[in-house]
Amino acid sequence: QKEVEQNSGPLSVPEGAIASLNCTYSDRGSQSFFWYRQYSGKSPELIMFIYSNGDKEDGRFTAQLNKASQYVSLLIRDSQPSDSATYLCAVNSWGKLQFGAGTQVVVTP
Amino acid sequence: GAGVSQSPSNKVTEKGKDVELRCDPISGHTALYWYRQRLGQGLEFLIYFQGNSAPDKSGLPSDRFSAERTGESVSTLTIQRTQQEDSAVYLCASSFGTHYEQYFGPGTRLTVT
Numbered sequence: 001q002k003e004v005e006q007n008s009g010p011l012s013v014p015e016g017a018i019a020s021l022n023c024t025y026s027d028r029g030s031q032s033f034f035w036y037r038q039y040s041g042k043s044p045e046l047i048m049f050i051y052s053n054g055d056k057e058d059g060r061f062t063a064q065l066n067k068a069s070q071y072v073s074l075l076i077r078d079s080q081p082s083d084s085a086t087y088l089c090a091v092n093s094w095g096k097l098q099f100g101a102g103t104q105v106v107v108t109p
Numbered sequence: 110g111a112g113v114s115q116s117p118s119n120k121v122t123e124k125g126k127d128v129e130l131r132c133d134p135i136s137g138h139t140a141l142y143w144y145r146q147r148l149g150q151g152l153e154f155l156i157y158f159q160g161n162s163a164p165d166k167s168g169l170p171s172d173r174f175s176a177e178r179t180g181e182s183v184s185t186l187t188i189q190r191t192q193q194e195d196s197a198v199y200l201c202a203s204s205f206g207t208h209y210e211q212y213f214g215p216g217t218r219l220t221v222t
Contacts, residue, residue, distance in 0.1 A: 032208050043200055043213040044152070088152070095207035096142070096165060099152045 003027060004091050006100035013083075013107050019076040021103050023089030026070065032092040033065055035074045037085045038102065044088055048074060079107045111135065113214035115201050121220045122191055130186045130217045134203030141184050142211060143176060144200040152200065158184060159207060191221045 003026045013019040021035075032051050036044035048063040050056045050072070056063045062075040072091070076083055086102040114133045122128050134141050143155040154168040158178040169175070173192075178184040188195055198218050202211035 032210075034210055036213075043198075043216045046210050046212060049210045090211075092208055094165075095159075096154055096157055097211060098154075101151045 002100075003093065003098045004089055004100040006087075006089050006103045008101060009104040009106075011103055011105045013076075013079045013105060015079060015081060015107055015109050017079055019074075019079050019083065019105050019107070021074040021076075021087050021089075021105070023072045023074075023091075023100055024070055025072070025089075025091040025093075025098070027091065027093045027098070028067075028070065030091045030093050033063070033072045034090040034092075034097065035061075035063060035072075036088040036090060036099075037083075038088055039085045076105070079105075081107050081109055083107050113201055113203050113212055115199075115214040115217050117217060118215065119218045119220075121222060124193060124221055125190055127187065127189045128191055128219065130188075130199050130201075130219070132184045132186070132201030132203075132214060134182070134184070134201070135212060138203035138205055138212075139181050140204045140207050140209075140211075141178060142202045142204075143184070143186050144202065145170075145197045146200060146216075147197045155186070155199075157207070188219075191219075193221050195219060196221045 035048040038044045050063040064073045089100040090097040142157040145153045173189045176186045198216040202213045204211045
């Protein structure tokens with residue numbers, strides 16, 4: 001079992017719709033959780049981090065964390081073509097980040 | 110402020126040569142991480158530093174790989190006797206501490222011919 005699992009996609013989302021990305025993790029002791037966006041040929045860019053159960057909103061992005069279910073999600077509202085990228089879920093485990101393989105999101109005009 | 114910087118941005122080397130990759134973390138960040146990303150693949154953890162000590166070297170793929178860090182500043186990743194399978198983008202990240210968000214540099218694209 002991989003330590004951090006994400007659907008690989010591609011997730012096709014119409015422009016203006018909500019993109020919903022999911023991530024599960026195996027280490028119950030994990031305390032911090034991150035979402036990164038990676039455009040093709042570029043390095044990962046931090047877009048959200050969350051440490052407590054519940055929702056955290058920042059602009060068009062909402063991160064949701066449920067430690068009991070070992071589940072993290074990212075919602076992108078009003079999706080734009082510029083949101084087309086690979087989204088990486090990362091979980092801090094023993095001081096280092098474990099990354100999922102990423103979900104490719106394609107926003108179609 | 111200034112982000113994480115890495116040099117060189119691109120490096121082409123012949124098989125068997127040694128290469129040094131450099132990372133300058135964000136000022137004040139005590140933790141520094143090295144990752145590798147092969148074409149079309151996910152991020153592979155290599156090593157991290159807390160200050161100038163390396164508590165976790167578990168991701169280094171072989172003894173040809175080594176890294177060092179001077180204080181809470183620059184780090185170098187050295188690959189000796191490069192092989193074609195070492196071709197990848199090498200990414201560096203830094204953070205305030207090991208449980209905080211990491212910020213990535215632009216990466217060094219290494220091509221071994």
